[in-house]
Amino acid sequence: MYTPSALFCIVLYLAPSISASPYYDKSGGPLAYNFYDKSCPNLFMIVRWGVWEALQNDTRIAASLLRLHFHDCFVDGCDGSVLLDDTNSFKGEKNAFPNRNSIRGFEVIDSIKADVEKSCPSAVSCADVLALAAREAIVLSGGPFWPVSFGRLDGLTASEKSANEQLPAPFEPLQNITAKFVAKGLDLKDMVVLSGAHTIGFAQCLTFKNRLFNFKGSGKPDPSLDSSMLSSLQTTCPNVDKSNSKLAPLDSQSMYRFDNTYYKNLMNKNGLLESDQALVLDPKTAAMVEDYSTDPFLFSKDFSASMVKLGNIGVLTGQGGEIRKKCRSVN
Numbered sequence: 001m002y003t004p005s006a007l008f009c010i011v012l013y014l015a016p017s018i019s020a021s022p023y024y025d026k027s028g029g030p031l032a033y034n035f036y037d038k039s040c041p042n043l044f045m046i047v048r049w050g051v052w053e054a055l056q057n058d059t060r061i062a063a064s065l066l067r068l069h070f071h072d073c074f075v076d077g078c079d080g081s082v083l084l085d086d087t088n089s090f091k092g093e094k095n096a097f098p099n100r101n102s103i104r105g106f107e108v109i110d111s112i113k114a115d116v117e118k119s120c121p122s123a124v125s126c127a128d129v130l131a132l133a134a135r136e137a138i139v140l141s142g143g144p145f146w147p148v149s150f151g152r153l154d155g156l157t158a159s160e161k162s163a164n165e166q167l168p169a170p171f172e173p174l175q176n177i178t179a180k181f182v183a184k185g186l187d188l189k190d191m192v193v194l195s196g197a198h199t200i201g202f203a204q205c206l207t208f209k210n211r212l213f214n215f216k217g218s219g220k221p222d223p224s225l226d227s228s229m230l231s232s233l234q235t236t237c238p239n240v241d242k243s244n245s246k247l248a249p250l251d252s253q254s255m256y257r258f259d260n261t262y263y264k265n266l267m268n269k270n271g272l273l274e275s276d277q278a279l280v281l282d283p284k285t286a287a288m289v290e291d292y293s294t295d296p297f298l299f300s301k302d303f304s305a306s307m308v309k310l311g312n313i314g315v316l317t318g319q320g321g322e323i324r325k326k327c328r329s330v331n
């Protein structure tokens, strides 16, 4: 078990030098690393502390916060729309099929945002808080650092339909998932390396049960699933509906540690979701999986670069957005 406090110090020490590194400073876009230097100088400390505190209570929260940021960015851009509750005028993303009874971490974001408001009222958007919280969560889980730039505004609406259409499903063919990444300006490599996020966190039986008993109507399990993993999953997820919401770790070797074990698992037929294991079955992605399985530094470096791209998708600046006071509703 690593010590969070030791990591904490390393992060404080490294943060300024890494964020100044030209390696990450590509297009930059409309966002800026120093955006809150004057308007909210304590932002980093507040968010880091909030995530650390949440992790003391719930070891899964790091995974949940990363996924929340992914789902925010992937649906109509990183605009905090995933955080909005349904209203009379729109049905939001929270109850869309991939999110309902699945995404979590809202209370943690609410609580961090409340602390940020106390220190810097109406200065920092919810989308930026979420982007930073996801980064801190991964660093505290032993994963890589990536520089987060700021200035995203919060959107004024959210769409259940967009979430249903734009988020990838684990049952889709890899080609379809790839197309969804390409539609967001990401590429095949981003898809492979960001899937490495499944090195932490959990999935409900209903997301992979199709592989356990009757794969694609064959009456048999998925042949690309290791047999001892298969029997253990069949025990967790017996073939009855009431097991649907039970959980299995996406990376059973180290479910709370952000490392490259996910790719080692794939090499050993131990991927949990069909969409995970598909990455080694497709010749276009197999070599990348193999590289990441043997080179943890390559994985860290590429994951960081792709997280920067993810955090820049469809950001809202200027018109059409606001700095929400509370993340669950527009002002």
Ligand code: HEM
Pocket: 060, 062, 063, 064, 065, 066, 067, 070, 101, 102, 103, 104, 168, 169, 170, 171, 177, 191, 194, 195, 197, 198, 200, 201, 202, 203, 204, 205, 207, 250, 273, 275
């Ligand atoms: C490539 C397409 C992807 C598909 C099909 C997919 C699908 C899923 C599914 C089905 C779950 C389990 C949800 C549940 O059972 O409630 C899950 C969990 C998760 N996903 Fe993905 N995902 C994908 C990409 C990503 C990306 C790009 C990230 C982040 C960069 C990510 C981060 C996570 C995390 C951290 C969890 C665990 C969440 C928790 O334990 O609360 N996923 N994903």
Ligand SMILES: *[C@@H]1O[C@H](CO)[C@@H](O)[C@H](O)[C@H]1NC(C)=O
Pocket: 054, 057, 058, 107
């Ligand atoms: C602690 O985590 C659990 C989920 O595991 C959550 O339901 C609860 O609200 C959290 N408590 C605090 C004080 O954050």
Ligand SMILES: *[C@@H]1O[C@H](CO)[C@@H](O)[C@H](O)[C@H]1NC(C)=O
Pocket: 171, 172, 173, 176
């Ligand atoms: C994959 O995409 C094709 C073309 O857009 C579509 O017709 C098909 O239904 C999709 N498959 C799944 C399983 O979503």
